[in-house]
Amino acid sequence: MALIYDAATTPFQRRVYDAAQEIPRGMVTTYVRLARHLGCGSARAVGQALRRNRYAPRVPCHRIISADLRPGGFSGQTGGAALRRKQALLRAEGVLFRAGRLADARQLFDFR
DNA sequence: ACATGTTCCTTAC
DNA sequence: GTAAGGAACATGT
Numbered sequence A: 001m002a003l004i005y006d007a008a009t010t011p012f013q014r015r016v017y018d019a020a021q022e023i024p025r026g027m028v029t030t031y032v033r034l035a036r037h038l039g040c041g042s043a044r045a046v047g048q049a050l051r052r053n054r055y056a057p058r059v060p061c062h063r064i065i066s067a068d069l070r071p072g073g074f075s076g077q078t079g080g081a082a083l084r085r086k087q088a089l090l091r092a093e094g095v096l097f098r099a100g101r102l103a104d105a106r107q108l109f110d111f112r
Numbered sequence B: 001a002c003a004t005g006t007t008c009c010t011t012a013c
Numbered sequence C: 001g002t003a004a005g006g007a008a009c010a011t012g013t
Helices: A011-020 A031-038 A043-051 A081-092
Strands: none
Touching (some): A011 A043
């Protein structure tokens, strides 16, 4: 079921959000992988789009982490309480973090 | 330390 | 009101 996007949502943001919805529950992916899936050379651009996501929780922006398996960012923050909320959401889906990084690399989702 | 793509903000016509 | 330029950004090497 496709999401109806606001007129202010740019084409690039729609592609990012559509891709994010492909990530199954209990899995995560990285900014790099998502960017590559879109044919975009900049993971930073993906982070920029996710930062402005207005469609949570339909668009599961919490399932995107950084390439070194650290949490990345959430709700406009790169650290602090926001990141703990992000990890709490993932924990509820069965994705665990140990020592500040993703515990089980098998939970990384690959786009096809 | 620099490259990268996209968006936001400011400034100028 | 529109155009153009520069800065910012939830990154990665």
